[in-house]
Amino acid sequence: MPRYNPAVIEPKWQKYWEANKTFKTPRLPKGRKLYVLDMFPYPSGDGLHVGHPEGYTATDIVCRYQRMRGVSVMHPMGWDAFGLPAEQHAKKTGTPPRTTTEKNIDTFRRQLKMLGFSYDWDRELATTDVDYFRWTQFIFLVLFDTWFDAQQQCGRPIAELPIPPDVTEESDEAVERYRDEHRLAYQLEAPVNWCPALGTVLANEEVVGGVSERGGHPVVRIPLRQWMLRITAYADRLEKDLDLLQWPESIKLLQKNWIGRSTGAEVDFFVGSFQDEDGKPSEKEYHGWRADRKLGGWPKKPGDEVLRIYTTRADTLFGATYMVIAPEHPFVERLTRSDQAAAVKEYCQQAARKSDLDRTELAKEKTGVFTGSYAINPVNDEAIPIWIADYVLISYGTGAIMAVPAHDTRDFEFAKVFDLPIIPVVDPGKSPDVPRDDLLAGRVAFIADGTAINSGPYNGTPTPEFKKQIATDLSDAGLGRSAVNYKLRDWLFSRQHFWGEPFPILHELDAEGKPTGRLRALTPEDLPLDLPKKMPFDATHDRPEPPLGKAPEDWLYVTLDGKRYLRETNTMPQWAGSCWYYLRFLDPKNDQALVDPAVEKAWMPVDLYVGGAEHAVLHLLYARFWHKVLYDRGYVGGAEPFMKLVNQGMILGENGEKMSKSRGNVVNPDAVVKDYGADALRLYEMFMGPLEAVKPWSMKGVNGVYDFLGRVWRLMIDDRAEVMQLNPAVKDAEPTAEQNRVLHKTIKAVTQDIESMSFNTAIARMMEFVNFFNKEEVRPKGVMEKFILLLSPFAPHLAEELWEALGHKTTLAYEPWPPFDEALLVEDTVEIPVQINGKLRGKILAPATADNAALEELARADAKVAEHLAGKTVVKTVVIPKRMVNFVVR
């Protein structure tokens, strides 16, 4: 009668844990602490996906295990709840995003509770909670109030920013402007996707092939005022501090490459204040400039008379045969000669129309246009033509390059298209895999190191030395200097959405209601700034502005100290809320601070952070950046938030393809729990394979672990009885030596496997235990109890039920984890393989204590081995005690 029935026991124990607050975490840890964090989910309308419980089960096992080891465990859960879908739903149906979001959260919470995770639910939070985003806004104010001191490599209060005397003298407004230019949060005009037909600004993913995803209306890119965060200031620290972290090396490398630090040189090419008929700068003016530079040195900001470029290959300066500037470069107009004006204008307009995507997609064929002007190469005084091409990006380096077609593949392709000269200046040397003759003839590009040729006084210098030498020489002449660049860009921090955190910023208005350009930040006391309660979600706009531009006037306009202000109408991106949630979990109800510093110091950093690899770069980089700013400004005690990181692998559908609605291979956790129970789902997700691996789902596999749980049940419970009673084999008896050995072997393996997060093999070892004890007529109660404890982190409901059946009155969640006794593991007799020339020929039984000579003797005595040895000469014998014997024969 009492069959294993998860549908009954799982809700029973979930209620017990909830009623008894079994997993409530104290405000401060008692003894050793462990902070185990899951990447919190975005509560989508589709509900939980089987990918979610994968990482969540892994962390839950670690937490339950560590609690049994007496560790104070912090294990919270919450919701990354801002997001576009709720807003799109609002546009369609008029349902406020908050309503949709709360409904979705309810579904997610129910589903997670159904899986029996040991979260401290009292710490639950959502990024959309006003009490939460109050502090997100607070952190924005900190960013706004911080500038980066490059000397000290540290963020400091804006009030401490040294103001140059000429700025102070100019006006108070100039000082304000100077400060605004140096804040970590600053404004910039950046292109957005404006769809006039829909009257709205679209996110990149809402634009497909140049038209809106919804309705297929044309989309244009036009500049709009945006908020940026100066993450590039922290690039060096974000790169260096990776060394402190126990993250997978591949993820560290990913971040390193994303930051993309490169070292090289900036060099000024003279273009002159006016040009001769032929577009070339006047020689006289050039020489005057050289003399000035020699005396005055390198200016921090280049004047109009030079084109400043960045290169990592200053050693190839003699091979520069032309220059390229980006279509958006400020010099485009100045450098364009009248006869080229029409062509240049046409080209730049075309480039502006292309989205970033188009620009990379059409990257196959190089395009460009000649400006008609020339610059002078400072190393050989030669005038070289200046071109405009979109293969040079305005956002990297100085937006201008010297082109060395012989030693750069992109420059080479461009030179081929426009028939520009190619001068080799690096000799690769004679190596069979380098087409040296083709290079010297200008038929291929060679980008590696070599020895300088065609480089005047530098001929014969190896590339690395050349780089150092020329940097010094250029610096002495005031023509260049060493420089560092990053691929990492500043973070575009504003979105044109309603459903996001409003910025705590006001724009001052003049008498006519026009913005004066002056900003006013709200004070922390003014927070939270909530979204407007009443909002026309379906409003269309006749000019590109965020949805909040149509917010009710009583929200939009503010009068303070007799001045009228317009609220910032952009909102923050979804990343904002997830950048610091791990701090708020520690002190979720605090209304005085984002987190109590004492609590923060006691629990941080996160010891284990588990989530999908899709967040390997952006989320983790953004969160690390915020954490460093908070550290610099004294809000947190450490420089890094996440000490150890593990990425769980994706779970594929049964057909081995990515799970998706359109492929029809989505597995719903509700259905799995209904048919097999939460313990089976948890166990299967861990049994599928290594946590980090990508692996396909199998319902038959779920059934397999379900059968295992049923065997565990029958191991201890009499399922033929009418009432709940123990299997008669379970007795108060002393275990035999063999039973003890099996038990302790299992304890050892499971313990070590949990420590190394090899959950699949831990489960395999428990299966072996059950297979063994199933055959035992007597199953000592003490052994069964220890096994239940081992199983409990994996299948907590079943374990609690069996624990109770064995007569315990309280939860096993804090029972001491069973220790293993190494002495009990030792076997008297071991089976040892015997090899001849590395091939297995026999097996011998030997005392575990047998020495090498004894083992060799036993091996020779084995009939099969003797047969193989007959008539051969043993050249060498290798004996590894307790492992194997190998005879090398001739």
Added chain:
RNA sequence: GCCGGAGUGGCGGAAUGGCAGACGCGCUGGACUCAAAAUCCAGUGUCCUUCGGGACAUGUGGGUUCAACUCCCACCUCCGGUACCA
């Protein structure tokens, strides 16, 4: 193109220098049963076999070693990330 990860039975996977295929799925046979379900037991890499055993086998080719899935070199395939970053 560049960077990263992975290739082992019919399938998911185990073994990180020492008996390849633990554990599970599937399959085959058996027990129980009037029968079925459930459960339990046994077998299960491929080929050859005189039924003793033998040969081959961890993507491919080479190397190091008494011994290689494991270490080294070259290559192939698949997956993920990234994309003109000077």
